[in-house]
Amino acid sequence: MDRQPTRAQWREFAARRRRTPRPGAGSEHRRLPEFGLEGYADLIGRVRDAGYLFAPAGEMRSEVRRRTFYLRHDIDLHLLHVDRMAEVEAGLGARATYYVALTQQYNVLSAENVAILHRLVALGHQVGLHYDLVCYPSDPDAALERLDWEVGVLARCCGAEVSSICMHQPHTGLENLFAIGGRYLNPHDPRLARGLVYVSDSCRAWRDETLLRCLGSDPPDRVMLNTHPELWLDASILERERYLDGVVMPNATRQASLYLDGTVRELWRNHAGGRVHDARVLGARERA
Numbered sequence: 001m002d003r004q005p006t007r008a009q010w011r012e013f014a015a016r017r018r019r020t021p022r023p024g025a026g027s028e029h030r031r032l033p034e035f036g037l038e039g040y041a042d043l044i045g046r047v048r049d050a051g052y053l054f055a056p057a058g059e060m061r062s063e064v065r066r067r068t069f070y071l072r073h074d075i076d077l078h079l080l081h082v083d084r085m086a087e088v089e090a091g092l093g094a095r096a097t098y099y100v101a102l103t104q105q106y107n108v109l110s111a112e113n114v115a116i117l118h119r120l121v122a123l124g125h126q127v128g129l130h131y132d133l134v135c136y137p138s139d140p141d142a143a144l145e146r147l148d149w150e151v152g153v154l155a156r157c158c159g160a161e162v163s164s165i166c167m168h169q170p171h172t173g174l175e176n177l178f179a180i181g182g183r184y185l186n187p188h189d190p191r192l193a194r195g196l197v198y199v200s201d202s203c204r205a206w207r208d209e210t211l212l213r214c215l216g217s218d219p220p221d222r223v224m225l226n227t228h229p230e231l232w233l234d235a236s237i238l239e240r241e242r243y244l245d246g247v248v249m250p251n252a253t254r255q256a257s258l259y260l261d262g263t264v265r266e267l268w269r270n271h272a273g274g275r276v277h278d279a280r281v282l283g284a285r286e287r288a
C-alpha cells in the first residue's frame with residue numbers, strides 16, 4: 001500500500017495495456033471494473049478506446065460535440081490517499097472533480113489534508129463542495145449563506161476557485177435546494193440531465209451493468225461516473241465489510257491515531273507540568 005506507482009508508471013501501464021493483445025479482449029469489455037487502482041486505470045483506458053473525451057463533472061455541459069465522460073468523486077469517508085486516484089487520472093491525461101465535504105468525519109483544515117487538496121489541484125483536477133443539507137438551516141436564504149461560507153472555506157483550503165457543488169446522500173429525501181445551479185454548477189442540475197447516463201459505485205457495488213453500455217456498440221453521448229476513491233485503494237479485498245474493517249477504518253482513523261499515539265503521548269511523557277505534578281503526588285504519598 002505504501003509504495004504507490006508514480007504518474008509516469010500509470011502512463012506506462014496504459015501504454016502497455018494498449019500494446020498487449022489481450023486474450024478474449026471481447027469478453028474483457030463486458031466485465032465491470034474491479035475496485036482497485038489498476039482496475040480504475042484499465043477502465044479509463046477502455047473508456048478512452050470507446051471514443052470518449054474526459055472532463056471534470058464540474059465542467060458539465062448540456063450539449064457536447066464529442067462523446068464525453070464526466071469524472072466525479074464524492075469524498076465521503078476520508079481524504080487520506082485520495083490523491084492516489086488523482087495520480088492515476090493525471091498519468092492517463094484525465095481530469096476529475098473531487099467533491100469534498102466540510103461536514104464529514106475528516107478535517108479539511110488539517111495540514112495533511114490541506115496538502116492533499118493542493119496536490120489534487122496541482123495534478124489538474126477540480127475541487128468542488130460536497131454539501132450535506134442535514135447541517136444546513138431550512139430557511140433558503142440562510143442556507144445559501146451557509147453554502148457560500150462553506151465554498152469560501154474550501155477554496156481557502158485548496159488554494160483554488162470552487163465553482164461546482166453536489167449534494168451528499170440525496171436519497172435521504174431532503175429537497176435539493178441548490179440543484180439548479182445559480183452561482184455554482186451542480187451536475188444534478190435538471191437542465192443538464194437530458195440524455196445523461198449516471199453510474200455510481202456507492203457501497204463498493206455496481207447497481208447494474210450500465211457502465212458496460214459505454215464500452216459497447218451504442219455508447220451514450222454523455223456519461224457521469226461517480227466514484228469514491230476511498231473504495232478503490234486495495235483490490236486484494238473483495239468482500240465489502242472486510243474492506244470496511246481492513247482498509248476504510250484504518251485509513252479514516254489513521255490521522256487521529258498517529259496524532260494521539262505519537263504527538264500527544266510524547267507531550268504527556270515529557271511536558272514539564274506533568275513531571276512537576278507527578279513529583280508532587282509522589283511527595284504527598286511519601287509524607288502520608
Ligand SMILES: [Zn+2]
Pocket residue numbers: 074075076130167168169
Ligand atoms: Zn456523499
